[in-house]
Amino acid sequence: MLTVWGRADSSATARVMWALGETALSCKRLDWGGRFGGTDDPAYRALSPHGRIPAITRDDGFSLWESNTIIRWLATTCPEAGLWPADEAARWQAQAWMDWSAALGRVIGPVRTAYRRPIPDPAEMTKTIATAAETFAVLDNQLKDKAFVMGDQFSVADLALGVIVHRWFRIPEALQRPDLPAMETWYGRLCARPAYQEHVVARVSVRAQTLGMGD
Ligand SMILES: N[C@@H](CCC(=O)N[C@@H](CS)C(=O)NCC(=O)O)C(=O)O
Numbered sequence: 001m002l003t004v005w006g007r008a009d010s011s012a013t014a015r016v017m018w019a020l021g022e023t024a025l026s027c028k029r030l031d032w033g034g035r036f037g038g039t040d041d042p043a044y045r046a047l048s049p050h051g052r053i054p055a056i057t058r059d060d061g062f063s064l065w066e067s068n069t070i071i072r073w074l075a076t077t078c079p080e081a082g083l084w085p086a087d088e089a090a091r092w093q094a095q096a097w098m099d100w101s102a103a104l105g106r107v108i109g110p111v112r113t114a115y116r117r118p119i120p121d122p123a124e125m126t127k128t129i130a131t132a133a134e135t136f137a138v139l140d141n142q143l144k145d146k147a148f149v150m151g152d153q154f155s156v157a158d159l160a161l162g163v164i165v166h167r168w169f170r171i172p173e174a175l176q177r178p179d180l181p182a183m184e185t186w187y188g189r190l191c192a193r194p195a196y197q198e199h200v201v202a203r204v205s206v207r208a209q210t211l212g213m214g215d
Contacts, residue, residue, distance in 0.1 A: 001026070001027070001028065001059055002020075002026070004017060004027055004028070005029075005032040005033075005038075005053060005055045006029065006030075006054030007033050008199070008203045009034075009204060010033060010034065010053055010204075011204050012052070012067040012163075014204045015163045016054050016070050017029065017195075017199040017203075018163070019070070019159045021196075022083060022195050023081040023083070024080070034053075039051040048065040049065070050065075056070055068156075068160050071156050072098075075155075083154070083155055083156050090150050090153075090155075094156050097150075097157040097161065098157055098160040100138075103135055104135060104136065104165070105164055107132040107134075107135045108167045110132070111129055111171060114128045114129075115172065115175060129175060129176075129177055130178075133177065133178045136168055137180060139180075140180035143185070147186075148189070149161060149186075158186075163200050165190075166201065166204055166205070167204070169184075169187055
């Protein structure tokens with residue numbers, strides 16, 4: 001049995017739970033990190049050296065940390081799920097998109113900080129959204145003539161990027177985020193996947209949204 005250590009509303013945990021939902025592997029998840037604590041426990045640090053969530057463990061002692069690495073492991077452990085492109089070029093391009101996902105993470109953070117301030121500064125919101133849009137436009141361009149990041153086949157690249165893009169579409173519409181139509185169409189395709197609905201849409205940024213912050 002596989003165990004995922006991480007609270008369900010963490011974006012990195014949601015990414016792994018979504019990936020698991022795309023495979024036939026069963027798992028249990030332990031609430032860990034954030035308000036649940038536990039990340040400084042020495043036993044947890046042995047699993048996750050940086051004390052971050054998620055980590056996974058298997059009953060035979062195997063363990064892993066870093067969500068994108070866990071996704072790579074899952075994709076190669078469950079080849080029948082078809083998440084790991086068979087073609088060599090597509091496989092390595094997918095790795096590049098996975099690594100590049102960190103660039104999206106870096107630009108969406110300041111946007112969220114700006115619009116969640118008790119008294120938001122309109123100039124800060126406009127500037128951070130414009131900066132983020134330049135980076136998100138790179139993904140929009142990649143998706144222009146494709147169903148998924150690597151083409152027709154859903155893959156690890158979509159798994160690495162889909163949670164961060166969910167955060168983009170959580171930016172309140174009133175803040176006039178620029179249109180990125182190919183990315184929006186792709187986001188619609190992700191939203192049609194049950195595992196994405198269950199582990200990402202229903203979990204990530206839900207709390208702030210119910211507070212009316214549109215997060
Ligand atoms: N690059 C790491 C990032 C891990 C990370 O920063 N996780 C956040 C949650 S999304 C965390 O552990 N925050 C502290 C906490 O929840 O206690 C990964 O993808 O696994």
